[in-house]
Amino acid sequence: MKELRLMKGNEAVAEGAIRAGTDGYFGYPITPQSEVMEYLMAEQPEKRTGMVVLQAESEVASINMVYGAASTGKRVMTSSSSPGISLMQEGISYCAGAELPCLVVNVVRGGPGLGTIQPSQADYFQSVKGGGHGDYRLIVLAPASVQEMFDFVFLGYDLAFKYRNPILILSDGLIGQMMEKVELCEQRPRNTVFDPSWTLTGKTPDRERNIITSLDLDASQQEKHNQHLQEKYRKAEAEEVRYEELQTEDADYLFVAYGSSARICQKAIQLGREKGIKIGLLRPITLWPFPKKPLAAIAPRLKGILSVEQSAGQMIEDVKLSVGCGIRVEHYGRMGGMIPSPEEVLENFEKLFIKK
Amino acid sequence: MTEEIIIAGFGGQGVLSMGKILAYSGIMQNQEVSWFPSYGPEMRGGTANVTVILSDERISSPILHLYDTAILLNQQSLDKFEQSVKPGGVLLYDNNGITRHPERKDIQVFLVQAADASAKMESTKTFNMVVLGAYLKIKPIVELASVYKGLEKSIPKRYSHLLEPNKKAIEEGQKIVKKV
Amino acid sequence: MDIKDIIKPENLVYQKTKLMTDKPLSYCPGCGHGTAHRILMEVIEEMDIQSETIGVAPVGCSVLAYDFMNVDMVGAAHGRAPAVATGIKRCWPEKFVYTYQGDGDLAAIGTAETIHAANRGENITVIFINNGIYGMTGGQMAPTTLEGMKTSTSPYGRDLHSMGNPLKMSELLAQLPGVHYVTRQSVHSPRNVRRAKKAIRAAFEVQKANKGFSLVEIVSNCNSGWKLEPVPANEWMEENMFPYYPLGDIKVDGKLIVNQ
Ligand SMILES: Cc1ncc(C[n+]2csc(CCOP(=O)(O)OP(=O)(O)O)c2C)c(N)n1
Ligand code: SF4
Ligand SMILES: [Mg+2]
Numbered sequence: 001m002k003e004l005r006l007m008k009g010n011e012a013v014a015e016g017a018i019r020a021g022t023d024g025y026f027g028y029p030i031t032p033q034s035e036v037m038e039y040l041m042a043e044q045p046e047k048r049t050g051m052v053v054l055q056a057e058s059e060v061a062s063i064n065m066v067y068g069a070a071s072t073g074k075r076v077m078t079s080s081s082s083p084g085i086s087l088m089q090e091g092i093s094y095c096a097g098a099e100l101p102c103l104v105v106n107v108v109r110g111g112p113g114l115g116t117i118q119p120s121q122a123d124y125f126q127s128v129k130g131g132g133h134g135d136y137r138l139i140v141l142a143p144a145s146v147q148e149m150f151d152f153v154f155l156g157y158d159l160a161f162k163y164r165n166p167i168l169i170l171s172d173g174l175i176g177q178m179m180e181k182v183e184l185c186e187q188r189p190r191n192t193v194f195d196p197s198w199t200l201t202g203k204t205p206d207r208e209r210n211i212i213t214s215l216d217l218d219a220s221q222q223e224k225h226n227q228h229l230q231e232k233y234r235k236a237e238a239e240e241v242r243y244e245e246l247q248t249e250d251a252d253y254l255f256v257a258y259g260s261s262a263r264i265c266q267k268a269i270q271l272g273r274e275k276g277i278k279i280g281l282l283r284p285i286t287l288w289p290f291p292k293k294p295l296a297a298i299a300p301r302l303k304g305i306l307s308v309e310q311s312a313g314q315m316i317e318d319v320k321l322s323v324g325c326g327i328r329v330e331h332y333g334r335m336g337g338m339i340p341s342p343e344e345v346l347e348n349f350e351k352l353f354i355k356k
Numbered sequence: 357m358t359e360e361i362i363i364a365g366f367g368g369q370g371v372l373s374m375g376k377i378l379a380y381s382g383i384m385q386n387q388e389v390s391w392f393p394s395y396g397p398e399m400r401g402g403t404a405n406v407t408v409i410l411s412d413e414r415i416s417s418p419i420l421h422l423y424d425t426a427i428l429l430n431q432q433s434l435d436k437f438e439q440s441v442k443p444g445g446v447l448l449y450d451n452n453g454i455t456r457h458p459e460r461k462d463i464q465v466f467l468v469q470a471a472d473a474s475a476k477m478e479s480t481k482t483f484n485m486v487v488l489g490a491y492l493k494i495k496p497i498v499e500l501a502s503v504y505k506g507l508e509k510s511i512p513k514r515y516s517h518l519l520e521p522n523k524k525a526i527e528e529g530q531k532i533v534k535k536v
Numbered sequence: 537m538d539i540k541d542i543i544k545p546e547n548l549v550y551q552k553t554k555l556m557t558d559k560p561l562s563y564c565p566g567c568g569h570g571t572a573h574r575i576l577m578e579v580i581e582e583m584d585i586q587s588e589t590i591g592v593a594p595v596g597c598s599v600l601a602y603d604f605m606n607v608d609m610v611g612a613a614h615g616r617a618p619a620v621a622t623g624i625k626r627c628w629p630e631k632f633v634y635t636y637q638g639d640g641d642l643a644a645i646g647t648a649e650t651i652h653a654a655n656r657g658e659n660i661t662v663i664f665i666n667n668g669i670y671g672m673t674g675g676q677m678a679p680t681t682l683e684g685m686k687t688s689t690s691p692y693g694r695d696l697h698s699m700g701n702p703l704k705m706s707e708l709l710a711q712l713p714g715v716h717y718v719t720r721q722s723v724h725s726p727r728n729v730r731r732a733k734k735a736i737r738a739a740f741e742v743q744k745a746n747k748g749f750s751l752v753e754i755v756s757n758c759n760s761g762w763k764l765e766p767v768p769a770n771e772w773m774e775e776n777m778f779p780y781y782p783l784g785d786i787k788v789d790g791k792l793i794v795n796q
Contacts (some may be wrong), residue, residue: 006380006389006509028645029676029689031396038676038688055677055689055699058615058645083614114595114611117396178418179376179391181383266416341421 003184009149009176010035013079013105013169016153018045021190022103023074024052026065028084031117032173033107036079049190059084063091063104070100071212073199074191075157079105081173082123083114086131092166093132096229097214099198101160103153104138105169107176110337118337119173119260124314127170128288135226137233138168139240140287142258146180148285154188159240163232164198170287172310174260174339241293242285247273248298251280253353256295256319257308258284260339265308267342268349277354287315292322299323304353308345309333328353357412359497360420362437364405365429370484373510374427375406377488380506381498382410390418403432410497427491429470431455448491448533458536465536466494473528481518482525489529500526555581555606562600566766568756569597571723572665573604575733576636579740580607589632590624592617594646596638597671597758605636615646618653621660632743634661639680640670643705647679650709657714657748661739664705664751667758668777675761679703682780687761702780706753710787716748718787722755724770728783735785747790755781 007015014036017025022045027037037055045051056062062078069076080088085106095102106127110120123131127140139159141152149171156167194201196210203209216222244262247269248254255265262283269279282298284291299305305327307316313331320329332348334340340348361378365371372393382389393406407423409415425446428434431454441447443462451457452471468490474483492503507522555577561570580589586607593601595614602609612620617635625633642650642664653660669687670676676689680702684693694702710718717739721732732754739750755777757769764772785793 004383006376006383006391029640029670029673031673034673034676034688038691041689042691044692057647057679060645114599114613173395174392174418177393177395179379179389180415180418181389260418263415264417264419267420268417270416339419341419342417343421 005182005184006179007146007150007182008035008179009143009146009171010107011039012146012150012182013153013171014039014043015182015184016150017077018043018048018051019185019187020153020157021049021075021188022051022077022153022157023190024054024065024069024076026054026056026062026069026076026078027080028056028059028062030059030081030084032109032119032176033079033081033105035176036105036107049187051190059087060091063088063095066102066104067091067095067098067100070095070102071098071200073194073201075103077103077105077153079107081107081109082111082120085123085126089126089132092138093130093134093136094214095166096132096136096138097134098212099164099229100166100212101157101164102166103156103160103169104166105171108170108172110335116337117173119175119177119310119339120335120337121172121259121261121310121333122312122314122335123170124287124309124311127168128290128318136229137236137288138166139163139236139289140168140170141242142170142285142287143175144259144262144283146175146178147182149175150182150184154185163236165232165236170259172260173337237289240286241289241291243291243294244281244283244285245294245298246281246283247278248280248282250278251298251301252278252303253280253349254298254302254305255279255281255308255345255349256284256305256315257281258287258315261308261310261333264340264342264345268345271342271346272349277350279349284315290318290322292318295319295322296324299327302327305329306349306352307331308340310339311335357410357497359410359425359495360423361408361410361425361427362405362420362423362440363408363427363429364403364433364437367402367404369404369429370481371404371429372406374484374488375408376510377503377506378408378410378498380509381502384502384505385498387412388415390415392418403430405433405437425491425495427487429487434458446494448487448494450487464494466490466533467536468529468533470529473532474525477521477525477528479521479525482521485522485525486529486532489526490533491529492526493530493533553578553581555586557604557606559603561604563597564760566757566759566769567597567671568667568723568754569665571729572636572663572732572754572756573598573601575723575729576634576663576736577605577607579733579736580632583737583740583744585632585740588630589634590628592621592624592633592635594635594637594641595672596641596665598636598638598665599672601636615641615644616649617641617646618649618658618660618662622653622656622658625658625660629659632661632740634663634740636663637665638671639664639666639668639678639705643679643703650705651712654709654715654749654751655712657716659743659746659748660750661736661743662749662751663736664753665756666705666753666781667756667761668702669758669761671758671761675758675763680705680781682776685776704781706751706786709749709751710792712749714748715751715787716790717742717750718753719751719785720753720755720781720783722773722778722783724757724773753781755783
């Protein structure tokens with residue numbers, strides 16, 4: 001029997017967290033994602049599954065609680081919005097360096113600085129190019145629906161443990177605040193088996209003690225560690241690219257857009273096709289690793305590509321790197337919390353590519 | 357079928373919950389739905405609006421520029437969204453506190469005096485349900501049975517005594533709505 | 537007599553301080569923030585130090601304090617106001633520098649900055665609005681939230697066992713040698729407003745005399761977060777907040793007041 005609910009994106013993340021067998025959630029209130037913790041506190045998951053929920057004193061504390069909790073091998077996560085995620089960057093870098101599996105959710109709002117609380121996609125660079133210090137990568141999942149907010153918690157944990165790496169769910173205020181129909185799945189049990197090769201469970205006579213650290217003062221060892229990390233990232237690039245193509249078979253033009261922008265573009269495509277302009281959509285689901293190959297494969301059939309983001313143009317750099325110089329790639333977007341309407345996207349596409 | 361609606365008014369008018377009940381009703385009938393509100397501190401006593409979409413197909417953009425129906429419950433909202441109704445579309449409004457009435461001739465304008473009606477019924481909290489009733493009379497996109505189920509789902513148990521007044525308010529709205 | 541005959545300078549009994557701008561306050565009706573703003577600005581006006589004063593706005597409902605306070609101001613990141621104020625004061629040691637912060641800002645995310653600015657005896661004044669909740673973000677639990685108090689992140693009431701104890705920041709800070717003056721006031725009645733204003737004046741005098749860190753805590757209401765209308769909110773505050781956060785001086789002239 002399908003279990004259907006009408007939920008906000010933020011609530012879906014929270015319910016997903018419980019059902020995915022999360023052991024610990026640590027967070028701090030910030031608009032537009034406060035509903036995640038509010039939902040969790042109201043649901044009392046300690047009674048449902050034994051999951052721990054703690055309101056920390058700051059995002060710095062939250063991510064370091066995650067760092068500690070992740071070192072036990074349990075499923076742990078945090079969520080925040082842009083200013084809070086900026087504060088977490090040091091901790092995220094430590095998690096990546098120490099190879100700790102964990103989940104971070106960013107419900108992006110407009111910046112820079114305190115910015116605004118309205119939806120934005122201006123944290124793309126921070127998310128995919130490494131927001132903290134050092135050579136590390138996060139696998140970045142970009143949900144475009146409330147359903148995916150729920151589903152990606154599960155996917156996120158699978159990837160986090162497969163790669164022993166932090167996973168970022170990059171959402172935005174639109175997906176976080178909107179309600180849609182969500183199909184919920186069964187409760188997944190919490191972890192009971194902890195990998196003795198690295199988790200901190202207390203040293204037993206049958207194994208060496210485990211140490212979680214990102215420090216190695218010996219540069220040659222630190223380089224080896226970095227090489228190991230890079231191998232992991234190459235593997236993720238080979239195996240984890242996820243994307244969705246819509247109406248690309250006959251398309252003359254392509255929109256590339258993720259998250260809420262992808263939804264807006266779908267409508268813009270429909271409006272364009274009503275006018276006889278054949279546009280398709282490539283929606284990256286993983287922003288890192290970026291769907292370079294699929295994009296390169298469609299590009300030769302196209303007359304132009306429009307990268308649509310709620311930013312000044314960040315993802316367009318990855319689009320250009322993917323398709324090379326043979327095709328025209330332009331950007332359209334709004335900034336600071338403004339959301340473009342489908343009509344507006346189409347109009348600007350036409351200005352750039354159709355009318356001269 | 358796809359119905360794209362904007363509902364806009366003052367903060368405490370129940371704009372968001374009316375949208376939520378519509379969305380719930382859609383789910384009861386196996387439709388796809390989306391609900392996107394204005395949010396944040398600007399909602400305190402200010403204006404609130406919500407975009408609701410019900411469709412038989414997967415919903416693309418949850419935010420729109422043009423709507424099939426606009427339900428506008430104060431002057432600011434009327435001023436802001438009158439031009440956003442698609443030609444031939446529906447504008448439903450309450451004339452309570454309105455000084456500039458809808459002017460467009462290429463759309464269908466309906467009036468529901470919901471503030472009056474809910475005051476007469478001595479339950480001003482059901483204002484939004486009178487409006488919902490009026491809307492469903494104009495566009496019966498969901499069955500009343502689904503709406504009542506939606507209501508049950510969205511009203512917390514401790515408020516279950518409000519179910520009946522809400523149903524009455526919906527019926528009242530259906531009776532008093534008129535074309536302008 | 538015509539109304540115009542009454543509106544004369546010699547009949548003036550009250551005038552809004554010129555140090556409040558004409559912009560309508562964005563606070564909820566009945567909220568204490570507006571009163572606290574006003575008396576702070578009155579003190580600066582009465583001391584005639586507008587041209588020598590720099591304020592630091594927090595992140596919280598008073599994030600827009602600079603829209604209402606007619607002095608030079610800077611908006612700090614959430615919790616960092618004491619560090620920002622330190623930076624300003626070290627560059628302008630002869631000027632007056634104050635922060636205006638909520639309890640989430642000062643006692644949660646900014647605890648480290650608060651304690652270290654105090655411990656350095658930083659010669660600044662902190663106005664601390666304790667309403668026991670995060671007003672701005674929609675009523676979540678604050679470090680100051682009382683036991684059993686319901687908020688959106690403690691919907692069944694604050695449970696001391698899992699969520700910790702309400703934090704008495706003023707008492708904690710008063711222990712530090714660098715701290716010269718700490719007092720706890722409220723602005724919910726005319727008498728309390730007068731007292732709170734005197735306290736703010738005293739704090740600025742400490743700064744003027746270069747004696748170190750001064751802090752005025754104002755226990756205030758949050759009608760929206762507490763889900764109470766203004767009058768019941770003030771009654772609730774008297775019955776519940778004041779017993780835990782008693783009003784009065786905590787440290788004066790660098791000496792702890794006993795019997796607190
Ligand atoms: C780094 C960061 N985290 C979280 C927030 C969200 N935030 C804004 S105000 C606030 C709390 C405000 O509460 P308080 O300081 O008590 O002030 P009040 O609104 O109650 O006056 C929070 C958590 C933020 N702006 N920046
Ligand atoms: S939310 Fe609370 S603190 Fe903020 S303005 Fe309203 S009453 Fe004041
Ligand atoms: Mg507060």
